Each structure stands twice: as structure tokens, then as C-alpha cells.
Amino acid sequence: MTDFNQQRPTLVSTEPVYTQCTATDRFAAAQTGSYMLHYKNGATVSGSLKVVDQTTQAPEAAAGAGSGWANVEVSAALGANKERTLWIGNAGRFRDANGYVNLTHAIPTTVTLAVFGPY
Helix, strand or coil: CECCCEEECCCCCCCCCCCCCCCCCEEECCCCCCCEEEECCCCCCCCCCEEEECCCCCCCCCCCCCCCCEEEEEECCCCCCCCEEEECCCCCHHHCCCEEEEECCCCCCCCEEEEECCC
């Protein structure tokens, strides 16, 4: 598991820092903070990349909150040498009891991530 550091660019340009993903990663998030996740992939096709929904209530006859039915899929399979960006407008939906947004990554062999925020 990797705890990702958040980056917050300002009017002073900075070089983004990308960190290798593992199967389960996370970053600390402000309750109402907004974040941009930017994934980059190298030469190996990845599996599914998801942001874990912690709070959305399930409709009747569906699995309960936190069971994964409302997770946000960033990509079903991120192709070689491809990138994806996801905007989280309000992190409250995704924060766990300890204030982290949890991420799951299948086959993250060459996948890196930079987390920007909070905004």
C-alpha cells in the first residue's frame, strides 16, 4: 500500500511527481476537498483502476454501502502508454473512517499516479 502525497500547483510552476501504484493505495483527503487524479501507464496494460465509494447507500436489493457497487472506475483497462484523469469534486463520498480515499488497482505493473489538491 502506498500513501500518496498531494500536490497543489500554484502560479509558480512545479514538476508533478508520479508514484508507482500498488494493488491498494490511498491518500488523506479533506472532507469537502476536491482532487484531481492523473494516472500514467508505461508499457504494460493494466487491469481496472477504481476509487472506492465508502458512503453511498445502496438501492433496495443491492449490496450495502462500502461493498463496491458504487465505486468509480477510472479505467477498465489502461492501455500501454496511455493516461487518464479523474476529478473528485467532493471527497466526502470516498473518505473512510480515518479520512483516506482508497484506490484499487489491478495489474499496476507500470502504472503511476499523481494526486493534485485539495482545491
